[in-house]
Amino acid sequence: MRTSRIAALAGFAGIAASALSFTGLGLGTAANAAEGTGRPGTYLLEGESFAQGGSKFEGIGVDQESGKFYVSEVTGGEIQRGSADQAQAEEWLAGDGTDGRYTARGITVDDEGRIYIAGGPNGTGNDRPDLWVYSPSGELLAALRVPDNDAFLNDVAIGPDGAAYFTNSNDPTIIRVAEGANGWEATEWADGSSLITRQEGFNLGGIVTSTDESAFVVAQGNTGQLWRFDIATGEVSEIDTDGANLRNADGLIRQGRDLVVIRNFDKQIVHLELNPSATSAELVSSTATDPNRIFTTGKLLDGRMLLVDSHFDEQTAQGPYEIVTARMPR
Template sequence: MSVRSLCTTLVLSVALTGVVVPTASARPLTYELPGDLRGSKFEGIGYDARAQRFYVSETTGGEIHRGRLGAAAASEWLAGDGTDGRWTARGVTVDSRGRVYVAGGPNRIDHPGAPDLWVYDRDGKLLAALRTGVPNAFLNDLVIGPDGAAYVTNSNAPQVFRVAEQHGLWTIRTWADATGTIPTQTGFNLGGIVLSPDRTALIVAQGNVGKLWRFALRTGAVSAVDTGTADLVNADGLVQDGRTLWVVRNFSKVLTTLRLAQDGRTARLVAATPTDPERVLTTAKLVQGRLLLVDSKFDEPTATPPYQVVALTPPRR
């Protein structure tokens, strides 16, 4: 066993009071991702529950990789390097019909005229390549709302976009603009996004200042979530399961567990659990009782293998 593998095993094996616990041995603890010699970095993850497949985005090139829960290695599903106008990719989510939504981060900033977001079917057919029309938009993360539309955060402004399809026609528009409520700070602003437990609101992370915001789905009204004493600086990906909210705090290397009110207006700290100190984890999806977390490689100037998704059993107490 390599030193890196041993370290990962030890970190995942400490009791809940220290760090996250190991997953069932019948399934892989890590999933290998394709990479290239120039160094690959990764960010988003989506999951298709019906097909039991996960999708991971590569920021360096925009490739999308796909894996199966029972197989230890994923493979490239969609090419990058300009395919469909995609040179980079960030958040990924999958709707109930198996359609895969990919947020482009700074894709259009770096390549004027290029799309901000793509939608594909399960077979990899491009359904839509959309542009927000908003200058300097950085589309980060996504969630599927109760109405079947996808809601997407902008990390460069306090905005949430809505992506919808009707009779085969896809549209993207600015759904909420909280410029008067959420101050834009240096660094990455709005990122991770989930539904409140009662599905009446979106809960959005502002990682650079460690805050959560609530966007009411009926009105678009925005208010701060009262998180008490919880330290949420570097909040990146959010995962919601009932009233449990896990906050993946990338460079802090902590998985914070919160207990949300049903309407998402308040959150109570449950645990702050250290993650593998050798990994910068960006976001996750809850899959059959385990969290699948993306090891971004963002801490490496030139990333080197192994490129991996890490599986762990999250704290819930």
């Protein structure tokens, strides 16, 4: 197992200020210049404005050791790779059918640097893969179907056991992916249908572990609820969110007990303080984001949030295509 830089980066969290306004989040170049980090405030992605629908992006995964990040393109399934200290990202994996991938959604990276990609509706109604696993060098390790033929794999997080856990935006299930004695396997790990009702729109989406790693925190965007999936049992319960408005909750970012909920089309970032086991959360603030951007999700890298500007509000997405940085609200 590789040595992680997470502990070494923890000191950067002290630069974060309370997010009472969009400016207070410290987005963009000016904030980073003020901190003297020497790192770009935004990262440019390669895109194709001339292609049908343009380029629209959604997921992001980060490798804490190498400083690299990976971004998924909904329109085509390409994967781009960037570095914390370089302003321009580049296409890393081709799309348009490469490894059966025509669209891509959530991404995460494990401690070995392996990249897990959720396919959204890529495998719905056909025999294409629902998800992929790649080595840091870009070698395809697995392209898997999941048991549910109606799955829409949205986001993914690494659990305490080292396996990857994918949320399903159709049925309220979580899929576990790991390499076993017989190779890579995708199995249904938890079914929350006893408490979670499938509704029109996007159901389960963003996913992170709780502070004490006893549970997964999962967002249901169409209802504005957060759900707790117990890691030991898979049992589901609703998280008390202190009356916070979380409709259109998409990506989740957690640092310690601080949880950021990105409300994509509502153009809000909500800051909650979780209790360690994620049975409840206290509302701290709700902050308006840039009215000209639709942020879908984000990840922490070198003490900063990297937020994906999706261009989902454009019929044909026009550049520039960017990842925007911000301080973690505290």
